[in-house]
Amino acid sequence: MPRSTKIVDRFEGRILGAGSTSGVRVVVGDWSHSPLGAFTDVMVADASGRRFLLAPNEAVAQYVSQTYNFDETVLCDVHLTQGWTVDAGPLRASFGLGKRTPTGWLLHAVPQRIASSRPLAVLADPVARIVHPGVRTVGTAGNGRREYYGALDQHAVIRLTGTWHEEALGALTRVTPNPAFGFSSTPQLPAVTRVVTTIVRER
Template sequence: MTRWRFDGEITGLGTGSGVRIVVGHWSRSPLGEFTDVMVELADGHRVLLAPSEVVRDFVTATYVFDETVIASVRCSRSGGSRTVEGGDLRVSFELGARTTLGRLLNLIPRALASAPWFCVVSDPIARVVLRGVRTRGTAGNGRREYYGAVDQRRVVGMSASWRGRDLGALQPVDPPVRFGFGSTPRTPAATSIVTTIVD
């Protein structure tokens, strides 16, 4: 049995155009530090922006896409500001205060919140409270995946374009994205997370 542990931040964004964006910035992982982006267009077409073939191959073995693009995906971070550029996507967003969930997560020791067994226990609660969010499930190729959230901040502003077209104002992530067994929270937020994938 092989365990892969990814420590980073997942941000879910909805837009006025109907495009939904999920940015994953991984500060520590078996693949090194990297950023990847999952984009679901308004018509349901799902695109992965990956910075390398290694990242693309790992992600597509776990999630489902209609198209993959290898491009230099750059993420700059300064305080609560984030700017991500890669392929046809340009997106900047601003983080605000902790959400209620983020404040609750801060009361739980990090080692506990990120433990796979705790993700199993918290999954039924997440399904009800966060509507569509899962903390554990079966990923591609029979892999099991556990999302251990340790903090969360609300997204309070965003500007984004796809292929040079403005995507409109920040909106809820609705309908939910369909890359794997669960979606991001409906309310745009950046969730600090430890993801464990078990082969």
């Protein structure tokens, strides 16, 4: 049998997306299991649209920057507390979480083995586009990689305080405009979503 030319990478964790009245949009990826080990990284789009990756090490920076779109990569310590306070280079931010969202209740009812599967991500994509404009559950990422998002649960983000380059972020608001890190955005309404992300790439 010929050896497969594809590598399938699986990332299990949480993605938090939030906008701010300063125009800065923040996406925090907190990964408990991945080919790169456990890590947290942060994507930031400033008010001008410039996109930054805050990565804890070179391996994460290389993998993520080859999958998503950034104008600048910053290697820095990235610390995330259980209470969702992030300290990462030029970013200091604290998020308050609220109740499970209606989407979260629907996701929570689906067995994890099914919810995290690639076939369901394909089936869910048309629905996700309608329910959460800008959100995709399957698509082509950087370097021809194929990416699948399997959402398992979701809670609202209800509060934000912090600074970006020592300037106040302002109050919490929708994640608009789309920061355009990749083919999919986070939901416009600030939320933290528990996900299994599968990336299929060339060996």
